[in-house]
Amino acid sequence: MAYTTRSVGQPDTLDYKMYFFDKDGTPVSAFHDIPLWANQEKKIANMVVEIPKGTQAKLEINKGEYLNAIKQDVKNGKLRYVALKYPFNYGAFPQTWENPAVVHPDTKAKGDNDPLDVVDISASTGKTGEIRHVKILGTYAMIDEGETDWKILCIDVNDPHADKLNDLEDIEKVFPGKLKEVFEFLRDYKIPDGKPANKFAYNDVPQNKAFAYKVIAETAEEWHKLVHNKAESKGISVVHTHGDTPNKISRSEAESKINLKA
Numbered sequence: 055m056a057y058t059t060r061s062v063g064q065p066d067t068l069d070y071k072m073y074f075f076d077k078d079g080t081p082v083s084a085f086h087d088i089p090l091w092a093n094q095e096k097k098i099a100n101m102v103v104e105i106p107k108g109t110q111a112k113l114e115i116n117k118g119e120y121l122n123a124i125k126q127d128v129k130n131g132k133l134r135y136v137a138l139k140y141p142f143n144y145g146a147f148p149q150t151w152e153n154p155a156v157v158h159p160d161t162k163a164k165g166d167n168d169p170l171d172v173v174d175i176s177a178s179t180g181k182t183g184e185i186r187h188v189k190i191l192g193t194y195a196m197i198d199e200g201e202t203d204w205k206i207l208c209i210d211v212n213d214p215h216a217d218k219l220n221d222l223e224d225i226e227k228v229f230p231g232k233l234k235e236v237f238e239f240l241r242d243y244k245i246p247d248g249k250p251a252n253k254f255a256y257n258d259v260p261q262n263k264a265f266a267y268k269v270i271a272e273t274a275e276e277w278h279k280l281v282h283n284k285a286e287s288k289g290i291s292v293v294h295t296h297g298d299t300p301n302k303i304s305r306s307e308a309e310s311k312i313n314l315k316a
Contacts, residue, residue, distance in 0.1 A: 057088065065126075066111065066133065072124040073312055083171055084115045086281055086294035086301075087121035088148040089121040090274055092187045097267070098188075098211060101172045102187045105144040105179035107255035110135045113182055115146050115169060117290045120311055125257065131167055137246035141235050143174035143186070150273035151280050154288060158195075158202045161255040166201040167288060170273050171253070175225070175232055176210040179231050187211045191296060192222030193266040195255035196240055204269050205240060207260065223261040233260060 063069030074084045082088065087131045092098045104113045104124060105299050112127040119125060127134040140197040152165030174188060175181065188208035209219050214290050218228050218275040225232055237258065241251050281292050283298045292301040295308050 057082070057185055057264040060314055062286055064208045064275070068126075068133065070126060071116075073121060073314070074183070080295050080305045081121055081312055082296060083122045083291075083294040084124060084148075085117060085148055085290075086144060086277075087296045088185065090147055090149040090270070097190060098187050099147055099190060099208070099270070101143075101145045101174060101186040101208065102148055103143055103145040103174070103184040103186060105140050106181060107141065107143045107179045108139050110113075110137070110139055110177075112136055112169035115148075117168060120291055121293065121295075121308060123312075136243050138239060138243050141239055142178035143176060145172045145174065145180070145186075146170060147172055147270065147273075149277050152202060152204065152273055153280070153285060154201070155286065156276065161195055161197055161202045163197050163200055163202040163283065164272075164275070166198060166203045167290070168203075168269065169277075170204055170206055172206045172208055173236055174208055174255060175229065175236070176213040177215070178210065179209075180211065189216060189219065190263055190266050190270070191219055191225060191268055192260045192262050194237065194240060197253045197255060204273075205236075206266055206270065207236070207265060220263070222260055242287065 060071050060077050061072045074082045076082050088100055092100045113124055114127055115122050116125040146169040150166055150170040154164050154167040157164050188210055190208050192207045194205040196205050209216050215228050245251055280287055281301055283300055293303050
């Protein structure tokens with residue numbers, strides 16, 4: 055399904071929001087309505103691009119916002135910018151959730167209460183709100199301030215090198231130094247703000263595609279519990295307009311509660 059976006063407010067302001075709509079113009083949740091899989095049989099996933107490569111504004115699917123619009127993160131009343139430019143496209147997998155009530159046996163840390171983060175190593179620069187079809191290659195198990203924060207490594211299927219990349223081990227063959235670049239950014243991006251380097255499970259070693267699939271499946275199951283009211287939604291707006299859950303709302307209700315004229 056094709057999706058469109060409409061923004062209210064100006065970028066780099068506290069008023070900025072980006073809403074998503076399906077092909078019929080019905081408002082949808084970027085977190086709950088867009089399917090995880092573009093083609094589940096071929097394991098091609100939908101990545102919602104939040105932060106384009108080369109930018110610094112910390113944009114994200116806002117879990118507490120009605121219909122989970124993309125907004126810029128705010129800290130201490132100020133818009134948040136990362137000190138370093140992202141060397142990759144950064145985003146999230148919809149219909150996944152890192153449950154803060156679940157402690158992973160290997161990281162020994164609870165989930166971070168967000169959808170899975172995605173690192174797209176494609177050569178092309180994405181756009182905020184773009185839905186990219188991506189191949190999963192592996193994952194880093196980052197531990198961010200005591201919470202498990204998986205970073206799924208992937209590549210856009212339209213990248214000219216995509217056919218050569220089928221698992222973690224292929225990344226270094228095709229893009230020498232890329233894993234080092236990704237790891238060092240994820241480890242160090244908070245240091246200029248006075249915070250310590252992020253830590254990683256598995257002795258800083260990324261895990262392969264099969265492991266990443268397992269993480270995706272586990273977090274997809276937790277998301278299913280979330281939207282069916284079988285898990286506590288701490289600060290998360292779970293309303294959405296598609297599917298069959300107790301939190302589904304009508305198009306008219308969705309339209310009545312989002313202000314596209316701001």
